[in-house]
Amino acid sequence: MRCDGEQLTVQGEAAAGQTRCVYGVDGVVCLATTSYDGQPTATTPAGNCWRQRLAAHHLFDETPLSSDPMAEAPDSRRMAPAPTNIGALPEEILLRVMSYLPTREAVHTCLVSPYWRDLWRSVPCINVSIMEFKDDDYEDDFEREVAFKRFVNHFLMLRNPVPLVEFRLTYSMSDDDRSDSDDANDWISHALQWNARVVKVVNQHEPLEIDHEVFTSSFLKRLHISSADLFPGFFSQLQTGCPALEYLFLFDCLIMDHEIFSMTLKVLILSKQIAFSDQASISAPSLIYLSIEGDIQSGRLPVLKSMASLETASALISGAITDCDADAIRQFLGGLSNVTSLDFRYRDQKLTMEKNFQWCPRFSKLVNLTLNRSCVHAEFYALIVFLQNSPNVKKLTLKLNQVCVLGHIGYASAITGELEDRSFTCEQLQIVKIKCSETSEMLPRVTQFLHARGVRPDQMRINRRN
Known part of the structure; x- marks a missing residue:
């Protein structure tokens, strides 16, 4: 089976009357049903199949609707299947284990069993990476980026309204297309709206244009940003909009603020190529750890103020x-x-x-x-x-x-x-x-x-x- 663009087609052999759950090119699960002559009876648009899944009990099953794993076994051999070790774990622990998986792999677990069908929707950690799409068969980078964006948007739309612990985004800005930055800012905003305590944004190639207005959260404690342009007002927004922020890691970023001020930061790491538009001052009375490890591309060293706790x-x-x-x-x-x-x-x-x-x-x-x-x-x-x-x-x-x-x-x-x-x-x-x-x-x-x-x-x- 294969999902090309927005239309699903069935390839290869499938049992007559069987409903199967398959993945489209954007990693989204789709529905296909095969007729009794081995041909597909219908093709399901990838954009609509998720909504059909909500009403279809069998959507994620690889077996026919009437299938019973023990139906064809002699009565003398019929017994209740023993649960696997991991399947016997409480849902809270399963969700924690799934938090270590890349999000695309976490979605794939819906095929393990009916019990696992919707677990991915409540995983408290999101880890979406464009690198997971690099080995897929795409004509060019543009097509790969479109598939990645489609997957992330679908995932965020379909996950359950549960609080987040961590949001990790590995992105690739191949050109100066403003819409790429807009998408990333929307995803960051979504994570903060669901109380993410940790946000990590790893960008490649062209710098990401961060919209600092999205940083409004009383839960955010750790923020990692790489390869981005931080416009004037970024640090003042962190100070007023994120009162719980304690850890800030900036890697290969252009900082346009002349003053870095924070009453809450305890750890500040400036790594690789950190560029200041002018000589900057850093003032952080609560700071315990400071690391300036990269090439500071500026006329002068930053002025360090109010470092009594360092x-x-x-x-x-x-x-x-x-x-x-x-x-x-x-x-x-x-x-x-x-x-x-x-x-x-x-x-x-x-x-x-x-x-x-x-x-x-x-x-x-x-x-x-x-x-x-x-x-x-x-x-x-x-x-x-x-x-x-x-x-x-x-x-x-x-x-x-x-x-x-x-x-x-x-x-x-x-x-x-x-x-x-x-x-x-x-x-x-x-x-x-x-x-x-x-x-x-x-x-x-x-x-x-x-x-x-x-x-x-x-x-x-x-x-x-x-």
């Missing part, structure tokens, strides 16, 4: 920042001065600090410190400055294998400068982890430097990788 920070400063100087780093690190754990990596051009310039703040609460190769370069200048300002560090991690040589300019990434006083005291230091390659030329120099400063060999943990 405990853990991970920052990568790369060559995408066109105006990164000593003062910008001083201001940026100043916003992180209260953290207990800091992972700082510098992968920009060689930066020479002026003598006696106080670019590094006092990290009085810092316990775990991670630095990359650029801070160990040039007579350990940056490493010494960090340790001089981190008297309570207990664990130090040095990543010597992360090298960044800007070949088009011809210099190695490094923070350098002169120090009159190269001494430091880390009485709390307990362990030093060194990550490097098997052939690292810096390792002997680093271990010698640490040993001369009182770090014992048994305190060093060296992890060599190719």
Whole structure:
């Protein structure tokens, strides 16, 4: 059987008078009945078959209407079929198990048995992905996208009115068609209307144009967005429209707001290529974890304000920042001065600090410190400055294998400068982890430097990788 476009046809052999449930190209279940001469008696439009299913008890059965699995068995052998292990589980547990399935596969479970016929309609997690349609026989990407949209729209229309726990969308924007963004925004809005606590939108190719007005929910706690344009007003809408939001993950997004402000966020992750239309400020009094892991495509580093609750920070400063100087780093690190754990990596051009310039703040609460190769370069200048300002560090991690040589300019990434006083005291230091390659030329120099400063060999943990 095959469903081409909106019309269902029957192919192959089928039992006379048998009603079968089959899938169309858009993944929607359709109804077909075969006559006693083996030919289809009718074809059912795919768009209407779901409504017929609501009134037809046998719609999802693969067996004839009058079929009884035990009807042809001798009376002496007839017995009630034993339930399978999974079928004996309570519906609440079955729905939870089905929540881990992609939505298209969850719909397929309607063919397991009559009991499973409508379970998919109440699954509390939706996971729709255009990648599930990549192996289907479509003429081009446009036809695949149309089938995907049709499936999602049908599914959302037919699911039961039950609250959602999570909504995951994997989408593909192949061109600048505004309607593609409109569809995605409608789906996100639907999920939030049904109280989704987690929303994850993974987009590919062209950026998705997010309509921030859809973000109105007192239930949303976690939001993931990748490859999208976030227009002015996005963060103010999150602040007023989503008072329970605690976790925000942005991947490869253009942020057009100049101020990122939130009283509720506890985790903020900016990953891969994050572009600001201008220098931005980040203010989040409740923030506990901050990660800026990608290329910040902006003129200057963002200004960090009101980070009193911040405990853990991970920052990568790369060559995408066109105006990164000593003062910008001083201001940026100043916003992180209260953290207990800091992972700082510098992968920009060689930066020479002026003598006696106080670019590094006092990290009085810092316990775990991670630095990359650029801070160990040039007579350990940056490493010494960090340790001089981190008297309570207990664990130090040095990543010597992360090298960044800007070949088009011809210099190695490094923070350098002169120090009159190269001494430091880390009485709390307990362990030093060194990550490097098997052939690292810096390792002997680093271990010698640490040993001369009182770090014992048994305190060093060296992890060599190719």
